[in-house]
Amino acid sequence: MYVRRSAVTGIGAIVSCGLAISASVMFPRLLAQGAQRTLVAVFAHADDEGSAAPILARYARDGVQVYLVIATDGAQGGSHTTIPPGPELARARSEEARCATDALGIHPPILLGFPDAGLGSYLEDRARLFHVTARIQEELQRLHPDALITWGPDGGSGHPDHRLVSSIVTQLVRAGAPGAPQRLFYVSLPEEAVRTLNSDSGEPAYLAPSPKYITARIPFSPADFDASRRSMACHKTQYPEDVVEKLSAATRDALKGELPLSPWLPAAATTDLFR
Numbered sequence: 001m002y003v004r005r006s007a008v009t010g011i012g013a014i015v016s017c018g019l020a021i022s023a024s025v026m027f028p029r030l031l032a033q034g035a036q037r038t039l040v041a042v043f044a045h046a047d048d049e050g051s052a053a054p055i056l057a058r059y060a061r062d063g064v065q066v067y068l069v070i071a072t073d074g075a076q077g078g079s080h081t082t083i084p085p086g087p088e089l090a091r092a093r094s095e096e097a098r099c100a101t102d103a104l105g106i107h108p109p110i111l112l113g114f115p116d117a118g119l120g121s122y123l124e125d126r127a128r129l130f131h132v133t134a135r136i137q138e139e140l141q142r143l144h145p146d147a148l149i150t151w152g153p154d155g156g157s158g159h160p161d162h163r164l165v166s167s168i169v170t171q172l173v174r175a176g177a178p179g180a181p182q183r184l185f186y187v188s189l190p191e192e193a194v195r196t197l198n199s200d201s202g203e204p205a206y207l208a209p210s211p212k213y214i215t216a217r218i219p220f221s222p223a224d225f226d227a228s229r230r231s232m233a234c235h236k237t238q239y240p241e242d243v244v245e246k247l248s249a250a251t252r253d254a255l256k257g258e259l260p261l262s263p264w265l266p267a268a269a270t271t272d273l274f275r
Contacts, residue, residue, distance in 0.1 A: 120160025
């Protein structure tokens with residue numbers, strides 16, 4: 001994930017340490033009755049899952065089948081590495097993604113391999129746009145999730161790759177595409193974090209959702225928080241160790257144990273993705 005790679009350090013970290021979703025009292029009962037649940041997170045880049053990492057860890061710990069779909073190959077984004085952009089960096093970032101999913105206790109990442117930092121340009125090429133849409137839909141049809149997580153229409157940081165992935169996932173849900181559930185939740189970044197990380201390019205353009213749309217406020221446990229910290233530490237091309245630790249401590253205090261999420265459709269307050 002990145003806004004400008006020179007400024008990215010900490011975007012995923014700022015959110016990843018505090019974001020989480022826990023099952024409600026009813027959810028363990030559903031599992032006990034034999035109902036299997038599947039949660040899929042769809043993001044643009046390896047390390048974007050930091051915005052939902054404790055969510056993924058918590059549901060996996062509760063017995064949910066949790067998958068991470070990453071649209072791009074990561075070949076252009078390495079803010080803290082000597083590896084030059086290209087195939088070698090793409091390989092390194094794919095290994096970091098696998099390390100991160102292992103830390104979270106979820107299934108290995110599903111890497112679609114589209115060009116990093118290039119998805120925004122797909123809006124100018126219908127054939128390529130339809131291709132990436134079809135690939136994401138194929139994965140949703142194969143996995144058949146009960147709930148989805150992705151960036152909001154703001155892309156979290158405003159990044160074009162993030163925005164396109166959000167748009168495609170929302171399109172598939174709106175269209176009732178095979179495998180696309182109606183339970184879609186948007187992750188966002190704190191406005192203060194976006195402003196800080198974009199300090200060299202002016203104020204962010206209304207990226208944070210209005211509080212009235214944030215109707216899912218989900219608690220997380222210390223174990224989920226620790227899993228998210230360890231998963232973020234896997235992304236060594238993005239986050240130095242000292243940044244991981246510093247931002248982990250800061251966000252633990254700032255979010256006070258719960259994550260705000262925006263459902264795709266306005267909904268009553270909830271503490272569970274599946275209710």
